[in-house]
Amino acid sequence: MDLGNALEATRANLNAEIESFFNSAPPLKNSVDISERLEKFIKINELASGNGGGRRVVCVTSGGTTVPLEQRCVRYIDNFSSGHRGATSTEYFVKAGYAVIFLYRRGTCQPYCRSLPDDPLLECFELTDESNIKVHELYSEAVKKAITEHRAAVQEGLLLKLHFTTIFEYLQILRMIALSTSNLGQNAMFYLAAAVSDFYVPWQSMAEHKIQSASGPLNMELAQVPKMLSVLRQDWAPKAFFISFKLETDSKILLQKAVSALEKYKMNMVVANELSSRKEEVVVVTSSEKISVRRNKDRGFEDVENPLVQLLVERHSAYIESSDL
Amino acid sequence: MDLGNALEATRANLNAEIESFFNSAPPLKNSVDISERLEKFIKINELASGNGGGRRVVCVTSGGTTVPLEQRCVRYIDNFSSGHRGATSTEYFVKAGYAVIFLYRRGTCQPYCRSLPDDPLLECFELTDESNIKVHELYSEAVKKAITEHRAAVQEGLLLKLHFTTIFEYLQILRMIALSTSNLGQNAMFYLAAAVSDFYVPWQSMAEHKIQSASGPLNMELAQVPKMLSVLRQDWAPKAFFISFKLETDSKILLQKAVSALEKYKMNMVVANELSSRKEEVVVVTSSEKISVRRNKDRGFEDVENPLVQLLVERHSAYIESSDL
Numbered sequence: 001m002d003l004g005n006a007l008e009a010t011r012a013n014l015n016a017e018i019e020s021f022f023n024s025a026p027p028l029k030n031s032v033d034i035s036e037r038l039e040k041f042i043k044i045n046e047l048a049s050g051n052g053g054g055r056r057v058v059c060v061t062s063g064g065t066t067v068p069l070e071q072r073c074v075r076y077i078d079n080f081s082s083g084h085r086g087a088t089s090t091e092y093f094v095k096a097g098y099a100v101i102f103l104y105r106r107g108t109c110q111p112y113c114r115s116l117p118d119d120p121l122l123e124c125f126e127l128t129d130e131s132n133i134k135v136h137e138l139y140s141e142a143v144k145k146a147i148t149e150h151r152a153a154v155q156e157g158l159l160l161k162l163h164f165t166t167i168f169e170y171l172q173i174l175r176m177i178a179l180s181t182s183n184l185g186q187n188a189m190f191y192l193a194a195a196v197s198d199f200y201v202p203w204q205s206m207a208e209h210k211i212q213s214a215s216g217p218l219n220m221e222l223a224q225v226p227k228m229l230s231v232l233r234q235d236w237a238p239k240a241f242f243i244s245f246k247l248e249t250d251s252k253i254l255l256q257k258a259v260s261a262l263e264k265y266k267m268n269m270v271v272a273n274e275l276s277s278r279k280e281e282v283v284v285v286t287s288s289e290k291i292s293v294r295r296n297k298d299r300g301f302e303d304v305e306n307p308l309v310q311l312l313v314e315r316h317s318a319y320i321e322s323s324d325l
Numbered sequence: 326m327d328l329g330n331a332l333e334a335t336r337a338n339l340n341a342e343i344e345s346f347f348n349s350a351p352p353l354k355n356s357v358d359i360s361e362r363l364e365k366f367i368k369i370n371e372l373a374s375g376n377g378g379g380r381r382v383v384c385v386t387s388g389g390t391t392v393p394l395e396q397r398c399v400r401y402i403d404n405f406s407s408g409h410r411g412a413t414s415t416e417y418f419v420k421a422g423y424a425v426i427f428l429y430r431r432g433t434c435q436p437y438c439r440s441l442p443d444d445p446l447l448e449c450f451e452l453t454d455e456s457n458i459k460v461h462e463l464y465s466e467a468v469k470k471a472i473t474e475h476r477a478a479v480q481e482g483l484l485l486k487l488h489f490t491t492i493f494e495y496l497q498i499l500r501m502i503a504l505s506t507s508n509l510g511q512n513a514m515f516y517l518a519a520a521v522s523d524f525y526v527p528w529q530s531m532a533e534h535k536i537q538s539a540s541g542p543l544n545m546e547l548a549q550v551p552k553m554l555s556v557l558r559q560d561w562a563p564k565a566f567f568i569s570f571k572l573e574t575d576s577k578i579l580l581q582k583a584v585s586a587l588e589k590y591k592m593n594m595v596v597a598n599e600l601s602s603r604k605e606e607v608v609v610v611t612s613s614e615k616i617s618v619r620r621n622k623d624r625g626f627e628d629v630e631n632p633l634v635q636l637l638v639e640r641h642s643a644y645i646e647s648s649d650l
Contacts, residue, residue, distance in 0.1 A: 066403070074520070074574065074600070078391070078403045107432050110444060119435060120446040125472050133460060133472060144458060147450050195399070199543045218524045218547040249399065275399070 017226040022175075024202055025168040034162060034173060038101070038180050044157040045099040046183060056187045056316070058098045059177050061194035062086020063105025065167040069201055069220070076166075077222075079195040083108025085245075085278070085305065086193040090159070091149075092309035098189070099158045101177055103170070105194070106163045112150040115142045167197045171228055178236035186320045188240035190232070191312070193271075195247065200225050229265040239323075241316045242267045249275045258285045268319065269312065279304060284311060342551040347500075349527055350493040359487060359498060363426070363505050369482040370424040371508060381512045381641070383423045384502050386519035387411020388430025390492040394526055394545070401491075402547075404520040408433025410570075410603070410630065411518040415484070416474075417634035423514070424483045426502055428495070430519070431488045437475040440467045492522045496553055503561035511645045513565035515557070516637070518596075520572065525550050554590040564648075566641045567592045574600045583610045593644065594637065604629060609636060 028034075048055040063086065064079030083104055090100045090111040102111065116139065117123040124139040135143045153159035162177075164170040181188040199222035233242055244267045246258040251274045258272035262285055272283040282304060284291045293311060295304040353359075373380040388411065389404030408429055415425045415436040427436065441464065442448040449464040460468045478484035487502075489495040506513040524547035558567055569592045571583040576599045583597035587610055597608045607629060609616045618636060620629040 069402070070574070074405050074572070076403055076405065077394070078401055080399050080401065106443070110447065113444075113446065116446065118431070119438075121438065121441065121449070121468065121471060122435065122475050124446070127469075127473055127476065131469070131473070133469060135458060143446065144452075144456070146446060147458060148452055148456070150447050151452065197400075217549060218545075220543075220545045220547070222543040222545070224542060247399070249395070 014226060014230065018228065018231055021202075021226050022172070025172065028169060028172045031172075031176075035176060035180075037160060037162075038176060041099070041101065041157065041160040042180050042184070048099075048157070054184065054187055056098050056189065057101065057181060057184055058093050058189040058191050059101040059103060059174075059181070060086050060090050060093065060191045061103045061170075061174065062090075063108035064195035065105065065170045065197045066165055067167050067197045067200040067222075077197065077199070079197055081105070081108065081195040083110075084114065086191075087111045087114060088303050088305040089191060089193065089309055092303075092305050093191075093313075094153050094158050096309060096313050098313075100153075100160070102159060102161045103173060103177065103194070104161065104163055106165050110150075110161075111153070111159070112146045116146060120146075167200055167225060170194065170196065174228075174232065175236060178232055178240075181237055181240060185239045186241065186323050188237060189312075189316055190237065190240055190242050192229075192242075192244045197225055199223065227265070229261075229267075233266050241319050243269045243271060243312060245271045245273065247273050247275060247278070255283065255285065255290065258283070262287065269315065271308070282308060284308070286315075339551060339555065343553065343556055346527075346551050347497070350497065353494060353497045356497070356501075360501060360505075362485060362487075363501060366424070366426065366482065366485040367505050367509070373424075373482070379509065379512055381423050381514065382426065382506060382509055383418050383514040383516050384426040384428060384499075384506070385411050385415050385418065385516045386428045386495075386499065387415075388433035389520040390430065390495045390522045391490055392492050392522045392525040392547075402522065402524070404522055406430070406433065406520040408435075409439065411516075412436045412439060413628050413630040414516060414518065414634055417628075417630050418516075418638075419478050419483050421634060421638050423638075425478075425485070427484060427486045428498060428502065428519070429486065429488055431490050435475075435486075436478070436484070437471045441471060445471075492525055492550060495519065495521065499553075499557065500561060503557055503565075506562055506565060510564045511566065511648050513562060514637075514641055515562065515565055515567050517554075517567075517569045522550055524548065552590070554586075554592075558591050566644050568594045568596060568637060570596045570598065572598050572600060572603070580608065580610065580615065583608070587612065594640065596633070607633060609633070611640075 042057065045055040045057050062081070063083040064081040066076040066078045069075045069077065086102070086104060087109040090102050093100050094111075104110070113120070120143070124136055124143050125133050126136055128134045150159075162173055164173055178190070201220075202223055229244065244261060244265065246254065246261055248254040248257060254272050254274055258270040261267065262270045268286070270285045272285055279295070281292060281294045284293055291311065293304060293308050295302045295307070367382065370380040370382050387406070388408040389406040391404075392402040394400045394402065411427070411429060412434040415427050418425050429435070438445070445468070449461055449468050450458050451461055453459045475484075487498055489498055503515070526545075527548055554569065569586060569590065571579065571586055573579040573582060579597050579599055583595040586592065587595045593611070595610045597610055604620070606617060606619045609618055616636065618629060618633050620627045620632070
């Protein structure tokens with residue numbers, strides 16, 4: 001078998017794995033509603049005038065996916081992610097004139113709400129003597145800003161929020177989004193900041209009922225989630241600009257893993273971040289560069305996502321121009 | 326070895342397991358702060374006059390615990406629970422004159438907020454023309470009620486909220502609460518509605534870094550969490566009134582498992598609920614009865630927690646009276 005045939009065989013293998021993943025997944029609830037909202041959102045932004053025909057659209061994924069261990073789900077494996085990176089980046093993309101499809105894990109951090117406490121309703125409000133509701137002075141600015149900016153983004157058609165919980169929902173919705181952006185061509189960007197499970201229990205081999213604890217230690221064998229990134233890149237949205245993320249706790253292997261993801265999945269850029277320093281610095285890896293992006297501490301509470309999104313927007317512009325030639 | 330010796334050996338075994346669990350757990354953050362708030366709360370309610378010396382105090386646990394799979398935690402196993410049962414019951418206990426220690430999983434349902442949407446701040450408020458914040462008419466009553474009743478409960482010293490995420494935090498805080506209620510004697514109640522992990526990875530045997538996905542399927546061996554319930558019951562709060570919960574997806578084994586938990590852990594009552602019907606009906610199992618408790622549909626949106634808490638309060642009263650004799 002020569003190299004061409006070998007590659008084709010691997011490809012066919014992967015496609016079969018992916019097909020079987022989707023076939024065995026529980027059907028997506030509200031898929032009609034999601035598809036209608038998506039279509040409407042894309043339409044508005046195709047017609048809106050950006051810099052040269054149509055507004056740019058970025059799909060920001062955010063938060064972690066879960067893997068159910070039982071069909072009637074009581075237990076699941078979860079990937080930790082507060083969703084802070086995705087929520088913050090969404091704000092900067094909107095500021096830069098992008099329309100954002102924010103695909104987020106239910107319950108994680110929301111755009112424009114980052115500086116609010118966990119339970120804003122119970123912690124930010126109080127009653128006046130006339131038993132009206134009033135915002136605490138401490139939070140007054142933050143609450144007003146959150147509501148105003150969120151509302152503006154939604155009303156101007158710059159923000160569509162879709163949520164997921166399981167790995168099945170995440171990949172099903174991501175595929176719908178990717179396919180719906182085909183008319184946007186190079187104007188579409190994927191900014192894949194979600195923490196996606198690597199392992200799962202195939203639906204058919206899952207316990208129907210709750211796993212019982214009486215019988216000693218629990219042994220689990222988890223299968224690998226098929227590497228959807230290459231299909232997303234090559235088949236679902238072949239013209240879009242792709243940024244993926246690599247998170248590691250071990251800095252020694254981080255850059256090498258980012259480079260290998262860039263090559264393997266043909267990403268345009270990979271953002272490498274280490275768990276402990278990820279709010280201070282990230283390294284953006286491209287085929288020819290490793291660019292360190294740090295938040296500017298002289299600017300007080302600047303987010304690292306501010307210079308990061310600026311860099312990505314510039315590179316996206318260059319990508320669009322180069323393909324116009 | 327006779328039966329007495331055998332029991333003693335089992336007991337010694339369990340104690341050793343529990344000691345090793347706590348010794349190997351990562352130290353609890355904010356433990357000083359938690360302990361101070363707890364002490365103050367118990368003191369207030371010891372001094373408050375209830376029906377015959379001191380107010381009754383119930384510890385309501387709510388939501389699911391997580392089990393980290395890696396020391397620098399990226400992945401974990403989670404137990405699903407919205408926290409709806411615990412939050413709702415808390416409201417009814419406060420109404421019945423109890424002081425509630427609400428030990429909840431961060432991010433789950435909060436008392437007085439059940440009828441609000443996921444993101445109350447973004448969904449319940451709008452801006453007026455003078456760019457002030459205003460509650461949508463649709464949510465006006467619900468928002469006002471949530472803020473007023475929550476504030477009243479906290480200010481009257483009837484509600485203390487403490488949160489956990491991991492199984493380690495949950496059990497560490499639960500032990501602190503149990504030990505702090507010793508002066509309350511029979512006036513203390515434990516209402517254990519949290520979904521607690523049965524399996525965990527001991528901290529020492531946990532991977533330090535993120536588990537890599539390159540090397541094929543993942544095999545995991547999880548150890549059983551030591552059965553803390555019997556120690557809680559017999560050593561940490563021996564005089565308190567204990568209610569535990571049994572949730573199963575398979576109704577065929579549910580009652581039998583509830584009865585066996587009642588006997589094994591010497592609970593006063595076990596609430597048996599089946600996943601699919603748990604908002605409509607539960608069965609309360611005692612040593613002599615199986616009492617079906619249903620929500621009254623004639624009363625519109627009555628919660629099943631309303632008659633359930635009523636029943637528990639009556640039985641708690643009987644328990645206190647009988648031990649006064």
